[in-house]
Amino acid sequence: MGGEDERRRFLFVAMPINHFGERVRWTLDLIGAPYEEYTVGGLISAFLRGRSVPQLVDRKSCSMIGNSDECLAYLSAAYAPSIADTRLRAKALSFLRFDxxxxxxxxxxxxxxxxxxxxxxxxxxxxxxxxxxxxxxxxxxxxxxxxxxxxxxxxxxxxxxxxxxxxxxxxxxxxxxxxxxxxxxxxxxxxxxxxxxxxxxxxxxxxxxxxxxxxxxxxxxxxxxxxxxxxxxxxxxxxxxxxxxxxxxxxxxxxxxxxxxxxxxxxxxxxxxxxxxxxxxxx
Missing domain, CATH: 1.20.1050 (Glutathione S-transferase Yfyf (Class Pi); Chain A, domain 2)
Known part of the structure:
Protein backbone atom coordinates (compact mmCIF):
# COMPACT_ATOMS: atom_id res chain seq x y z
CA MET A 1 0.00 0.00 0.00
CA GLY A 2 1.42 3.40 -0.84
CA GLY A 3 0.71 7.07 -1.23
CA GLU A 4 -2.22 8.61 0.61
CA ASP A 5 -3.64 5.23 1.67
CA GLU A 6 -0.41 4.20 3.39
CA ARG A 7 -0.07 7.58 5.04
CA ARG A 8 -3.51 7.20 6.54
CA ARG A 9 -3.50 3.51 7.38
CA PHE A 10 -4.60 4.08 10.99
CA LEU A 11 -7.40 6.15 12.48
CA PHE A 12 -6.88 6.97 16.14
CA VAL A 13 -9.82 8.15 18.26
CA ALA A 14 -9.32 9.75 21.67
CA MET A 15 -10.48 12.56 23.92
CA PRO A 16 -8.14 15.39 24.98
CA ILE A 17 -7.24 14.28 28.52
CA ASN A 18 -7.13 10.54 27.99
CA HIS A 19 -3.95 9.20 29.54
CA PHE A 20 -4.49 5.70 28.18
CA GLY A 21 -4.98 7.31 24.78
CA GLU A 22 -1.78 9.32 25.15
CA ARG A 23 0.26 6.13 25.54
CA VAL A 24 -1.11 4.88 22.21
CA ARG A 25 -0.71 8.26 20.49
CA TRP A 26 2.88 8.58 21.71
CA THR A 27 3.67 5.06 20.55
CA LEU A 28 2.23 5.77 17.11
CA ASP A 29 4.44 8.85 16.88
CA LEU A 30 7.57 7.07 18.08
CA ILE A 31 7.32 4.19 15.63
CA GLY A 32 6.34 6.46 12.76
CA ALA A 33 3.00 4.78 12.11
CA PRO A 34 0.85 6.53 9.46
CA TYR A 35 -2.27 7.72 11.24
CA GLU A 36 -4.81 10.48 11.51
CA GLU A 37 -6.53 11.43 14.73
CA TYR A 38 -10.16 12.18 15.44
CA THR A 39 -10.79 13.93 18.75
CA VAL A 40 -14.02 13.46 20.67
CA GLY A 41 -15.22 15.40 23.69
CA GLY A 42 -14.61 13.82 27.08
CA LEU A 43 -17.12 11.04 27.86
CA ILE A 44 -19.04 11.71 24.65
CA SER A 45 -18.05 8.47 22.94
CA ALA A 46 -19.13 6.40 25.92
CA PHE A 47 -22.50 8.16 26.22
CA LEU A 48 -23.43 8.57 22.54
CA ARG A 49 -21.76 5.54 20.97
CA GLY A 50 -21.48 3.11 23.87
CA ARG A 51 -17.73 2.79 23.29
CA SER A 52 -14.89 4.04 25.41
CA VAL A 53 -11.75 5.60 23.97
CA PRO A 54 -9.01 5.22 22.87
CA GLN A 55 -9.82 3.31 19.70
CA LEU A 56 -7.41 2.36 16.94
CA VAL A 57 -8.75 1.48 13.50
CA ASP A 58 -6.50 -0.30 11.00
CA ARG A 59 -7.97 0.40 7.58
CA LYS A 60 -5.65 -2.14 5.98
CA SER A 61 -7.08 -5.08 7.90
CA CYS A 62 -10.47 -3.52 8.71
CA SER A 63 -9.74 -4.01 12.43
CA MET A 64 -10.84 -1.87 15.35
CA ILE A 65 -9.00 -2.20 18.66
CA GLY A 66 -10.55 -0.58 21.71
CA ASN A 67 -8.17 -1.03 24.62
CA SER A 68 -4.79 0.65 24.97
CA ASP A 69 -3.01 -2.59 25.97
CA GLU A 70 -4.48 -4.33 22.94
CA CYS A 71 -3.60 -1.37 20.70
CA LEU A 72 0.07 -1.68 21.63
CA ALA A 73 0.01 -5.46 21.24
CA TYR A 74 -1.60 -5.06 17.83
CA LEU A 75 1.01 -2.55 16.69
CA SER A 76 3.74 -4.89 17.89
CA ALA A 77 2.37 -7.84 15.92
CA ALA A 78 0.67 -6.29 12.89
CA TYR A 79 2.59 -3.12 12.12
CA ALA A 80 6.12 -3.03 13.60
CA PRO A 81 7.40 -6.14 11.72
CA SER A 82 6.40 -4.52 8.41
CA ILE A 83 8.28 -1.23 8.90
CA ALA A 84 10.45 -0.79 5.81
CA ASP A 85 13.31 1.04 7.52
CA THR A 86 15.32 -1.78 9.13
CA ARG A 87 16.79 0.47 11.82
CA LEU A 88 13.39 1.84 12.86
CA ARG A 89 11.86 -1.64 12.66
CA ALA A 90 14.43 -3.06 15.09
CA LYS A 91 13.91 -0.16 17.49
CA ALA A 92 10.13 -0.46 17.27
CA LEU A 93 10.17 -4.19 17.96
CA SER A 94 12.46 -3.67 20.95
CA PHE A 95 10.33 -0.81 22.23
CA LEU A 96 7.13 -2.86 21.90
CA ARG A 97 8.60 -6.02 23.42
CA PHE A 98 6.42 -8.04 25.76
CA ASP A 99 8.60 -9.95 28.20
Missing amino acids: EQTMAWDVKLNQLGHLVQGWAYFYVLALDMTPEGCLTAWGAFEPKVPLMHRLILKFGHPFLRKFMRLVFELSNEEVRDRRRKMIESILDEADATLSKQKFLAGDDLSHVDITFSALLAPLLGARLVFAPKSSYANGRFSSFNGAMDRMSDKWPRALLEFEQSLLKRPCAKHCISLYESLRSTQL
Missing part, protein backbone atom coordinates in the same frame (compact mmCIF):
# COMPACT_ATOMS: atom_id res chain seq x y z
CA GLU A 100 8.43 -10.79 31.89
CA GLN A 101 9.50 -7.32 33.02
CA THR A 102 7.33 -5.29 30.69
CA MET A 103 4.24 -7.41 31.30
CA ALA A 104 4.66 -7.12 35.09
CA TRP A 105 4.81 -3.34 34.78
CA ASP A 106 1.84 -3.31 32.40
CA VAL A 107 -0.33 -4.80 35.14
CA LYS A 108 0.81 -2.20 37.68
CA LEU A 109 0.44 0.68 35.26
CA ASN A 110 -3.07 -0.32 34.25
CA GLN A 111 -3.91 -0.02 37.92
CA LEU A 112 -2.05 3.29 38.18
CA GLY A 113 -4.03 4.76 35.30
CA HIS A 114 -7.37 4.01 36.92
CA LEU A 115 -6.15 5.20 40.32
CA VAL A 116 -4.95 8.52 38.90
CA GLN A 117 -8.28 8.95 37.15
CA GLY A 118 -10.38 8.30 40.26
CA TRP A 119 -8.18 10.26 42.66
CA ALA A 120 -7.89 13.36 40.48
CA TYR A 121 -11.60 13.38 39.66
CA PHE A 122 -12.38 13.49 43.38
CA TYR A 123 -11.07 17.05 43.39
CA VAL A 124 -11.79 18.21 39.84
CA LEU A 125 -15.45 17.15 40.06
CA ALA A 126 -15.99 18.24 43.67
CA LEU A 127 -19.31 19.99 44.24
CA ASP A 128 -17.60 23.21 45.32
CA MET A 129 -15.38 23.40 42.23
CA THR A 130 -16.20 25.49 39.18
CA PRO A 131 -16.56 23.41 35.99
CA GLU A 132 -13.73 25.14 34.10
CA GLY A 133 -11.07 22.60 35.09
CA CYS A 134 -12.90 19.49 33.93
CA LEU A 135 -14.36 21.25 30.88
CA THR A 136 -10.84 22.24 29.82
CA ALA A 137 -9.60 18.67 30.29
CA TRP A 138 -12.58 17.20 28.43
CA GLY A 139 -12.13 19.54 25.47
CA ALA A 140 -15.03 21.97 25.83
CA PHE A 141 -12.76 24.79 24.67
CA GLU A 142 -10.72 22.77 22.17
CA PRO A 143 -11.12 23.59 18.44
CA LYS A 144 -10.29 20.01 17.45
CA VAL A 145 -13.33 18.74 19.34
CA PRO A 146 -16.52 18.84 17.21
CA LEU A 147 -18.75 21.83 18.02
CA MET A 148 -21.68 19.61 18.98
CA HIS A 149 -19.49 17.75 21.49
CA ARG A 150 -18.33 21.05 23.00
CA LEU A 151 -21.92 22.22 23.40
CA ILE A 152 -22.94 18.93 25.01
CA LEU A 153 -20.07 19.25 27.49
CA LYS A 154 -20.86 22.85 28.38
CA PHE A 155 -24.60 22.38 28.84
CA GLY A 156 -24.51 18.79 30.07
CA HIS A 157 -21.75 19.27 32.62
CA PRO A 158 -24.04 19.07 35.70
CA PHE A 159 -25.38 15.69 34.61
CA LEU A 160 -21.92 14.40 33.64
CA ARG A 161 -20.46 15.48 36.97
CA LYS A 162 -23.28 13.80 38.89
CA PHE A 163 -22.84 10.61 36.87
CA MET A 164 -19.04 10.55 37.32
CA ARG A 165 -19.28 11.22 41.03
CA LEU A 166 -21.57 8.22 41.40
CA VAL A 167 -19.56 5.83 39.20
CA PHE A 168 -16.17 6.72 40.70
CA GLU A 169 -17.39 7.01 44.31
CA LEU A 170 -16.21 10.61 44.44
CA SER A 171 -18.00 11.44 47.68
CA ASN A 172 -16.14 8.74 49.60
CA GLU A 173 -13.03 10.11 51.31
CA GLU A 174 -11.87 6.65 52.34
CA VAL A 175 -11.80 5.58 48.69
CA ARG A 176 -9.95 8.80 47.84
CA ASP A 177 -7.31 8.16 50.50
CA ARG A 178 -6.92 4.52 49.50
CA ARG A 179 -6.37 5.55 45.88
CA ARG A 180 -3.69 8.03 46.86
CA LYS A 181 -1.93 5.46 49.04
CA MET A 182 -1.88 2.98 46.15
CA ILE A 183 -0.61 5.67 43.75
CA GLU A 184 2.21 6.49 46.15
CA SER A 185 3.10 2.81 46.44
CA ILE A 186 3.50 2.42 42.67
CA LEU A 187 5.49 5.66 42.48
CA ASP A 188 7.76 4.39 45.27
CA GLU A 189 8.40 1.23 43.26
CA ALA A 190 9.15 3.27 40.15
CA ASP A 191 11.59 5.44 42.10
CA ALA A 192 13.34 2.37 43.50
CA THR A 193 13.60 0.79 40.05
CA LEU A 194 15.00 3.94 38.47
CA SER A 195 17.64 4.16 41.18
CA LYS A 196 19.08 0.88 39.87
CA GLN A 197 18.58 1.15 36.11
CA LYS A 198 17.99 3.75 33.43
CA PHE A 199 14.53 2.59 32.38
CA LEU A 200 11.65 0.87 34.16
CA ALA A 201 11.97 -2.45 32.32
CA GLY A 202 15.72 -2.68 31.91
CA ASP A 203 18.57 -0.85 30.25
CA ASP A 204 16.61 0.05 27.11
CA LEU A 205 13.56 2.23 26.54
CA SER A 206 10.30 0.32 26.27
CA HIS A 207 6.60 1.06 25.99
CA VAL A 208 6.51 0.80 29.79
CA ASP A 209 8.39 4.11 30.18
CA ILE A 210 6.09 5.85 27.73
CA THR A 211 3.01 4.35 29.37
CA PHE A 212 4.19 5.44 32.81
CA SER A 213 4.87 8.97 31.58
CA ALA A 214 1.52 9.25 29.80
CA LEU A 215 -0.38 8.01 32.86
CA LEU A 216 1.49 10.33 35.23
CA ALA A 217 1.15 13.42 33.02
CA PRO A 218 -2.34 14.45 34.26
CA LEU A 219 -0.84 14.84 37.75
CA LEU A 220 1.76 17.21 36.28
CA GLY A 221 -0.78 19.69 35.02
CA ALA A 222 1.19 22.89 35.58
CA ARG A 223 4.47 21.39 34.38
CA LEU A 224 3.29 19.41 31.35
CA VAL A 225 -0.36 19.28 30.34
CA PHE A 226 -1.49 22.87 30.96
CA ALA A 227 1.93 24.52 30.76
CA PRO A 228 2.38 27.76 28.77
CA LYS A 229 3.42 25.53 25.87
CA SER A 230 1.81 22.17 26.48
CA SER A 231 3.91 19.15 25.52
CA TYR A 232 1.02 16.77 26.13
CA ALA A 233 -0.06 14.98 22.92
CA ASN A 234 2.90 16.69 21.23
CA GLY A 235 1.10 20.02 21.53
CA ARG A 236 -2.00 18.86 19.64
CA PHE A 237 -4.49 20.68 21.85
CA SER A 238 -4.11 24.45 21.57
CA SER A 239 -6.64 25.02 24.36
CA PHE A 240 -4.18 23.43 26.81
CA ASN A 241 -1.48 26.03 26.18
CA GLY A 242 -1.36 28.29 29.23
CA ALA A 243 -4.56 26.79 30.63
CA MET A 244 -3.16 26.55 34.16
CA ASP A 245 -2.44 30.27 34.20
CA ARG A 246 -5.93 31.01 32.88
CA MET A 247 -7.61 28.73 35.40
CA SER A 248 -5.61 30.27 38.25
CA ASP A 249 -7.53 29.46 41.44
CA LYS A 250 -10.03 27.26 39.58
CA TRP A 251 -7.77 24.20 39.67
CA PRO A 252 -7.91 22.12 42.88
CA ARG A 253 -5.27 23.16 45.41
CA ALA A 254 -4.83 19.53 46.48
CA LEU A 255 -3.68 18.62 42.96
CA LEU A 256 -1.28 21.57 42.80
CA GLU A 257 0.23 20.60 46.15
CA PHE A 258 0.55 16.98 45.09
CA GLU A 259 2.28 18.07 41.89
CA GLN A 260 4.86 20.03 43.87
CA SER A 261 5.75 16.97 45.93
CA LEU A 262 5.65 14.75 42.85
CA LEU A 263 8.20 16.92 41.05
CA LYS A 264 10.80 15.93 43.65
CA ARG A 265 10.51 12.26 42.77
CA PRO A 266 12.95 10.53 40.36
CA CYS A 267 10.01 8.97 38.50
CA ALA A 268 8.49 12.40 37.78
CA LYS A 269 11.85 13.65 36.54
CA HIS A 270 12.01 10.56 34.32
CA CYS A 271 8.56 11.39 32.94
CA ILE A 272 9.45 15.01 32.23
CA SER A 273 12.75 14.02 30.64
CA LEU A 274 10.98 11.67 28.24
CA TYR A 275 8.44 14.32 27.31
CA GLU A 276 11.24 16.77 26.62
CA SER A 277 13.42 14.41 24.63
CA LEU A 278 11.01 12.03 22.91
CA ARG A 279 7.56 13.57 22.60
CA SER A 280 8.19 15.19 19.23
CA THR A 281 10.47 12.65 17.57
CA GLN A 282 10.72 9.06 16.36
CA LEU A 283 12.75 6.29 17.91
